[in-house]
Amino acid sequence: MQESKEKIKREHNQNRNVQDEPNGTCSSRILDRTGEEMNRAMEIHKEELMEVYEEAGEDLSAVWDEYNQYDTFHEYLIDGAMLTCTQATLEPVTLTDGTIMELNQGACEYTKLPNGRVIEINKGLQSEYERLHTRLNVSENGLYLGKTPYATVKDTVRDVNILPFRCNCQQKVTGISEMTMIQENMEDCKENGICKYLMWLNEEWDNMPLSNSEHSVIEPSYLSISDITWIKKEDGTKEPIVSNSEGITRTSVLFCKRGGLIIPLTSGQGRLILDDYSDLSDDEILLVTTIYGEADACSENSWRAIANIIMNRVGVREWSQYKTPVEIVKYTGFDAYKDRNVPYLEAEAYFKNRDYSNENIERMIQVIMPILRGEEDDITQNAVLYYSPETQAAMHKKEPQKYKEVPDFALSSSVEEVKITGTENDDFRFFKYID
Numbered sequence: 450m451q452e453s454k455e456k457i458k459r460e461h462n463q464n465r466n467v468q469d470e471p472n473g474t475c476s477s478r479i480l481d482r483t484g485e486e487m488n489r490a491m492e493i494h495k496e497e498l499m500e501v502y503e504e505a506g507e508d509l510s511a512v513w514d515e516y517n518q519y520d521t522f523h524e525y526l527i528d529g530a531m532l533t534c535t536q537a538t539l540e541p542v543t544l545t546d547g548t549i550m551e552l553n554q555g556a557c558e559y560t561k562l563p564n565g566r567v568i569e570i571n572k573g574l575q576s577e578y579e580r581l582h583t584r585l586n587v588s589e590n591g592l593y594l595g596k597t598p599y600a601t602v603k604d605t606v607r608d609v610n611i612l613p614f615r616c617n618c619q620q621k622v623t624g625i626s627e628m629t630m631i632q633e634n635m636e637d638c639k640e641n642g643i644c645k646y647l648m649w650l651n652e653e654w655d656n657m658p659l660s661n662s663e664h665s666v667i668e669p670s671y672l673s674i675s676d677i678t679w680i681k682k683e684d685g686t687k688e689p690i691v692s693n694s695e696g697i698t699r700t701s702v703l704f705c706k707r708g709g710l711i712i713p714l715t716s717g718q719g720r721l722i723l724d725d726y727s728d729l730s731d732d733e734i735l736l737v738t739t740i741y742g743e744a745d746a747c748s749e750n751s752w753r754a755i756a757n758i759i760m761n762r763v764g765v766r767e768w769s770q771y772k773t774p775v776e777i778v779k780y781t782g783f784d785a786y787k788d789r790n791v792p793y794l795e796a797e798a799y800f801k802n803r804d805y806s807n808e809n810i811e812r813m814i815q816v817i818m819p820i821l822r823g824e825e826d827d828i829t830q831n832a833v834l835y836y837s838p839e840t841q842a843a844m845h846k847k848e849p850q851k852y853k854e855v856p857d858f859a860l861s862s863s864v865e866e867v868k869i870t871g872t873e874n875d876d877f878r879f880f881k882y883i884d
Contacts, residue, residue, distance in 0.1 A: 524698045524699050524700075524716055525599055525600075525696045525697070525698050525716060525718075526585060526587075526599070526600040526696070526697045526698065526699070526701070526713055526716050526717060527587070527598060527599050527600060527716065527717040527718055528585065528586060528587045528588050528598050528600070528717060529584050529585065529586075529717040530584065530585040530600065530713050530714075530715055530716055530717035531582055531583075531584060531585075531713070531714040531715040531717070531806055532582065532583050532584065532585055532611065532711055532712065532713055532714065533581055533582050533583075533614075533711075533712055533714055534581075534614055534644075534705065534709045534710065534711050534712070535709050535710045535712065536618050536619040536620055536705070536707070536708055536709030536710075537580075537581045537614045537616045537617075537618070537619075537644065537709070538616060538617050538618070538619045539552055539580060539581065539616055539617065540617065540619075541617070542617045542618070542619070542622070542643070544622050544628065544631065545621075545622060545623060545628060546628070546632075548632075550617060550631070550638055550639070550643055551639070552580075552616070552617065552639065552640075552642055553639050553640055579615070580614065580615045580616045580642070581614060581616055582614070582714065582806070583611060583612050583613070583614055584612075584717075585600055585604065585610060585611060585713075585717065586609065586610050586611070586612070587599070587600040587601075587604045587610060599696050600696065600697050601654075601694035601695060601696055601697065602653040602654040602655075602656065602694050602695050602696075602697055602701075603652075603653060603694050604654070604697075605650045605651060605652060605653060605654060605703055606650075607648050607650055611648075611650065611703075611711065613642075613644045613645035613648045614642065614644045614645075614648075615641045615642050615644070615645075616642040616644055617642045617643050617644065618642075618643055618644050618647050618707060618709065619709075620647075620707045620708045620709065622643070622647070627646065627647055630646040631643055631646050634646065647707050648705060648707070649705060649706040649707055650703060650704070650705055650706070650711070651703060651704045651705075651706065654697045654701045654702065654703045655701060655702050655703070655704065656695055656697060656698070656700075656701050697713075698713075698716070699713045699715075699716055701713065714806075715805075715806070715808065726814050726815065726818050729800075729814070729818075732773070732774070732775045733818070733821060734800045735775055735778065735786075736756075736759065736774055736775065736778060736817075736821055737796065737800075737810070737813060737814055737817065737818075738785075738786075738793055738796040738797050738800065739778045739783055739785050739786045739793065740752055740755050740756055740759075740785075740813065740817060741785075741792050741793065741795070741796040741809075741810060741813055742784075742785025742786065742789075742790050742792045742793030742796065743755055743783065743784070743785045744875070744877070745792040745795075745796075745809065745813075746792075747872070747875040747876075747877070748871050748872055748874065748875050749812075749813075749816045749871070750828065750869055750870065750871030750872050751869075751871075751872045751875045751877055752813055752816050752817050753816060753817065753820060753825075753828055753829075754828065754829050754832065754835070754869050754872060754877070754879055755835065756817040756820040756821055757820055757827045757828060757829045757832065758829065758832055758833055758834070758835060758879070759774050759777050759778060759783075759821075760774060760820060760821065760823075760827075761827065761829070761831055761832065761833045762777045762781060762833050763776075763777055765833075766833070766882065768781055768833075774821065796810055828869060829867055829869060829879060829881070830867050830881055831881050831882075832867045832869075832879045832880060832881040833880070833881060833882065834858050834859075834864060834879070834880040834881070835877055835878060835879045835880065836856050836859065836877070836878060837876045837877055838855075838876060838878060839876045840876065841853075841854065841855065841856065842854055858880060859878065859880065862883075863882060863883055864880040864881065864882055864883060865880065865881060865883050866878060866879065866880055867879045867880060867881050
């Protein structure tokens, strides 16, 4: 493995002239940008940890001391981690000879979410998401998490560890050899972008100095990863050579010498953690998709509440004719399923090619599947009804003849409201029948 890496590095570097190297590669500007990205990632992880451990009443500073020294938080990158680049773009770029390099992206449909985010509905091989991301390949490394190998700072070989992005690069093309490669492969560039002809990676990932809430910068103490290389001896036998390298985490950054920064978006470990729910049935996918359509941007307890309401309706009261959760969704008034709203379509498209990249949907699966499979207690006190006051009011204003400002059941003396901890900031009211 090591020999093949070194060979590819040599071949790639031989394809470049010295004049191709961008000015200021080692400038303070580049170092500043690298540091900014690392600090941004670290702040995100601190916030994530605070949410988990402050709720549990644990001392965050003590937790932070062992943040990188052990893989308690599943932050170390493993085979399959999702990567992106700060210079990746799908926009046309103009080459030095005046040629406009525009990607052939195919026909795609887009829609705008209420929060302004634009998403792609018909995801496929030509999707924006797939073009702007790639996965880390370290399948032959020596230290494993379960059956999956950890990545190290040495895993930087293009076409082995990192496949080029299928997109263009925002950095201006100036080198003679770069222009020549693009001109000789124009049709491929139109289809797959110019990144594959420009990517020029540093020899190692950069790990940031470790710190915690009480101490300033301390000596790095990253997980040590063993990489085994087999050397063929004169007698034909093979001898293992073990070398140790630092592991890399979601705060690590890999510099591309054209000016981009390769940044981890996921550690890849979510794919292992989620194995229990890797094979959802069609009915389970429909249920998850519906709940995502109903409450994608809400708290986890609202997700739980809606899942419980679906289960609580099965075969009882006015829903007695419906014997399965799917029938409840289809026939008892779940607007996300009925209207196929934007979050519903987003989840539906995701499940057609589930690659574990949508952390919100994957987290929802973890939260609600124990409820849908009858493995977790009801947190709603047997609630069976709910509505969204702000959404209901908006629909009433738009179509007053069709929608009441408050649904009849919320005013009925036969039901009472259920207050569910953790849903206070969500636009929902939950109700149960008074027995």
